[in-house]
Amino acid sequence: MTDYSPETTEKLRASLAEWEQDELAATLNIRPEDKTDYRTECGIPLKRIYTAADVADIPLEDIGFPGKFPFTRGPYPTMYRGRPWTIRQVAGFGNPESTNQRYKYMIETGQTGLSTDFDLPTLLGLDSDDPMAFGEVGRVGVSIDSIDDVDRLFDGIDLEKISVSLTINPSAWVIYAMFVASAERRGNDLTKLTGTLQADPLKEYVAQKEWIYPVRPAVRLLRDLIIYSTKTTPKINPISLSGYHLSDVGGNAIQEIAFTMAFTIAYCEEVIAAGMDIDDFAPRLSFFFISHQDFFEQICKFRAARRVYAKIMAERFSAKKAESMRLRVHVQTAAMSLTKMEHKNNLMRTAFQALGAVLGGCQSMHTNGLDEAFAIPTEEAMKLAIRTQQIIRDEINVTSVVDPLGGSYFVESLTSEMEREIWKVLDEVDRLGGAVKLVEDGWFQQKLADSAYQTFKLIDRGEKISVGVNRHVDANSAPAAVEIHPYDENCTTLQVSRLKELRENRDNSLVNDLLSDLKQQARTEQTNLLPKTIELVKARATLGEICSALREVWGAYDEPNIV
Template sequence: MGGGALAATLKSRPEEKQTYETESGIPLKRIYTAADIADIPASELGFPGAYPFTRGVYPTMYRGRPWTIRQVAGFGNPEATNQRYKYMIQTGQTGLSTDFDLPTLLGLDSDDPMAFGEVGRVGVAIDTVDDVERLFDGIDLEKISVSLTINPSAWVIYAMFVTVAEERGCDLHKLTGTLQADPLKEYVAQKEWIYPVRPAVRLLRDLIMYSARTTPKINPVSLSGYHLSDVGGNALQEIAFTMAFTISYCEEVTRAGMDIDDFAPRLSFFFISHQDFFEQICKFRAARRVYAKIMSERFNARKPESMRLRVHVQTAAMSLTKVEHHNNLMRTAIQALGAVLGGCQSMHTNGLDEAFAIPTEEAMKLAIRTQQIIREEINVTSVIDPLGGSYFIERLTKDMEDEVWKMLDEIQKRGGAIKLVEEGWFQQKLADSAYATFKKIGSGEKISVGVNKYVDAASRSADVHIHPYDDHCTQLQIDRLRAVRENRDDARIQSLLKELVEQARSDDINLLPKTIELVRAKATLGEICSALREVWGSYSEPMIV
C-alpha cells in the first residue's frame, strides 16, 4: 500500500493500538518484506534434519515420524492411574506420561505426617517398587514409551522403573521414555525440592551417566522450559534460561569424564505452546538453532544427534479459565496447532476442565481427539516447516535468537546458571515477568475472552463435573507400606542405607547402583531420600523482593 493510501486509511480508520509487539516484547512491524530477511544467511534456514535444524530435527519430520500423543495421567493409587493409561491407549494415545503426587515428588512416604492430605491428590502415589509394578500392570514396557514427570526424587523412581523392567525380563536397551529430572527449574519455578542446589545437580549427573550406559534409549532428563513459562516467564526467558541450565548440566557431566556425544543425544526438552501463535512457532525454531550452536561450538559435539533439540510440548495450562471453561477447547486446539507448525516431537493437550482439577476421562478423550484432528484431517503434516521462508517468520525467529544469545551472555558474565539459581536471580526475573503480565490482564491490555472482555455473568455460575478424589487412597498406601516393612530384611536395608550415605559423601561415586540395590531390597522412596538429607541437608529458598 502506497504512503498516500496508508496515510488516508490511518486518518479514517486509526489502528487499535499505538504499538504492536509479541508477548515477550519484540516490536512488530505492520508488514514484512524481503528487505527484513536480507541479513539472514541461507545457511541459518537450511534443511530439516540438518544443522542448525531450524526447519526440524528429522529429514522427513511428520511424513515419516508423527509426533507422539502423550497425554499425562496420574492420580490416586497406582491401579487407578493404570486404568486411565489403558483407557487412553484404547482412545489412541501413543505414549504414556505419569504425574506423581506431591509426597512422591518431595521424597516422602505416604505415611509421613507431612504427606497428610496430599496422597494421590495431584498425581499417583509411589512408595515402593511394588507400586511401580502395579502402575504398569499389563503394559509392555518394551513396546510403549513411558514419560515420568518426576524431579527431586527422579533417580529413585528411575531405579524402581529399571528394577520392574529387569524383573519382567525386559531388555533394558529396548526401554524408551523420558524422565523430567530437571532440578534447576524446580528452584526457580515449580518449587518442589529436597536438597540444596549442587547436590541435586550431582544426582542428575549420576542419573545421566548411569542411564547412558544402562538404558541408552531413555532420555534421563527433559529440560523444562514449560514450568518457567507457567509461572509467568516469557518466550525469550523460556528458551534462554532453559539453555543456561542445559549448559550447566553438560558441564557437570563432561567434567566427570563423559564425552558430550555419549549422552547429549538423549537430552530432551519440554516447552509450552502458549497464546502468541506466531511467536510460539518461532520460539521452537529459534530454540533448535540456539541449541545446535551451543552443542557444536561450546561443547564440540560431532554427532548430529547431539545437536538435535527434541521437544515435548504441552499446551498452556495457565491460559485455561474456569469462567466459560468450554472456551479452553479452542485455546488448546490453536496452541496445539502452533506446536505442530513449530515442529514438536510429542505433545500433551490440556483437558478443558483442567483449570478445576485432574481432567475427567471425557476431557482427556477430547484432548486426544484434538491432536488426532490436527494430524489426520487438516493436512498440515504433509509439508515440513510450511511457514519457513515467510518474511515475518524468519525475521521473528532471528530476532528471538539474537535476544536469547544476549540473555545467555549476561548469565555467563554473572557466573553461570547454578550460581544465579542459588542467588535467586532467575526467580526474580520470572517474578517480574509474571507481575507485568498480570498487570496487563488486570488493566485489560491483555485480553482473556470471557474473563476481562466479552464477559457473560451467567456463565460464572455454571456447574462443572470434575474428577473425584478417592478418600481411601491414603489408607491403602499406608497399609501397603506396613506390609512391606513387615516382610523385608530390615537389617539389610539399614546396611545399604549406610553405604549410600557414605557414597554420597564422595562426589566421585555414582549413587544409582546402590539405589537400585535398595529398591530391590524393598526400601521405600522416603527412606532413601531421607538418608541423603543427613549428608546434604535441605534447601532454603533465598528471599526475592
C-alpha cells in the same frame, strides 16, 4: 536469506516508504489502527508488514533444511511425513491401580505414549505414612512408595513397546531405579526401554518449587543419573529440560528458552567434568516447552530454540554427532490460559495452541483437558484432548509439508529476532557467573517474578485479553457446575497399609546396611549413587527412606529471599 543485491533491497525499502506515504497514510487518515504499538507477548516490537528486506541479512545457512544443522526447520528431514508426533497425555492420581486403568483407557482411545504425574509426597521424597504427607497422598498425581507400586502402575503394559514419561524431579533418580528394577523383574531388555524422565533440578528452584536438597547435590544426582542411564538404558532420556514451568510462573518466551539453555549448559559442564564426552550423552537430552497464546511467537520460539541449541552444542561443546545438536521437544498446551468462566472455550484455546506446536515442529504433545481449570481431567475431557491432536494430524492436512511456514518474511524475521534476544540473556548469565551460581543467588527467580508482575498488570488493565473473562463478558455467565474427577478418600489408608506390610516382610537388616552404604558414598563426589540405589529398591527400601538418608548427609534447601 534472499539473493537480492543491496541495490534491489534498497529499491524495495524505497517502495515500502512510498506505500506508507501514499496508500497507508490515506487509509490511516480515514480509519486509524487500534493501537499505536504492537508487540509479541514477550515484548518484541511488531511491524505492520514484513517484506524481503526484513530477511535480506539472515544467512541462508541459519535457515537451512529439516534434519540438518542448525535444525531451524525441524530436527528430522521428513518430520511428520515419516513419523507423527507422539500423543502423550499425562495421567496420575490415587493409587497405582487407578492410574493404570487411566493408562489403558487412553491407549484404547489412541494415545501413543504414556506420561505420569506423581503426587506431592512422591515428588518431595516422602512416604505416604510420613506426617508431612497427610492430605496429599494421591491427590495431584499417583502415589509411589516402593518398587511394588511401580509394578502395579504398569501392570499389563508392555514396557518394550510403549514409551513412558516420568514427570519427577527431586526424587527422579529413585523413581528411575524403581522403574529399571521393575522392568528387570519382568524380564524386559533394558536396552529396549524407551521414555523420558523430567529430572530437571535447576528449574525446580526457580519455578516449580519442589526440592529436597541444596542446589549442588541435586545437580550431582542428575549427573549420576545421566551417566548411569546412558550406559544402562540407552533409549531413555534421563532428563527433559523444562521451560514449561518457567513460563507457568510468568516467564516470557525469551526467558523460557534462554533460561532452559543456561541450565542445559550447566548440566553438560557437570557431566563433562565427570569424564563423559558430549557425544556420548547429548543425544539423549530432551526438552519440554509450553505452547502458549501468541500463535506466531510460539512457532518462532520453537524454531529459534532449535537453532540456539544446535549452536551451543557445536560451538561451545564441540559436539560432532548430528544427534547431539538435534533438539527434541515435548510440548504441552498452556494450562494457565484455561478458565473456569465459559470453560468450553478452553477447547478452542487448546486446539490453536496445539496447532502452533505442530507448525513449530514438536516431537510429542499433551493437550490439556477443557476441565483442567477445575481438577484432574475426566475421561471424557481426556478423550476430547486426544481427539484434538488426532484432528490436527489426520483431518486438516498441515502435516504434509515440512515446516510449512518456513520462508515467511514474518516468521523468519521473528525467529532471528528471538534468537538474538536469547543469546543476550545467555551472555549475561555467563558474565554473572553461570546458571548454578545464579540459581543460588535467586537471580532467575527475580527475573521470573518481575515478568509475572508485568503480565498481571496487563491483565488488570485489560490489555492482555481472556475472552469471556475480561473481554466479551457475558453478564449472565458464571463458573459452570462441571463434573470433576473424584478423589479416592481410601487412597492414603491403602498406601499406608501396604507400607506396613512391606516393612514387616522384607530384610530390614539388609535395607539398613544398604542405606549406610548410600550415605557413605554420598560423602564423596566420585561415586555414582545409582547402582546402590537400585540395590536398595530391589531390597524394597522405600522412596522416603532413600531420600531421607541423603538428607542426613546433605541437609535441606533454604530458598533465598526474593524482594
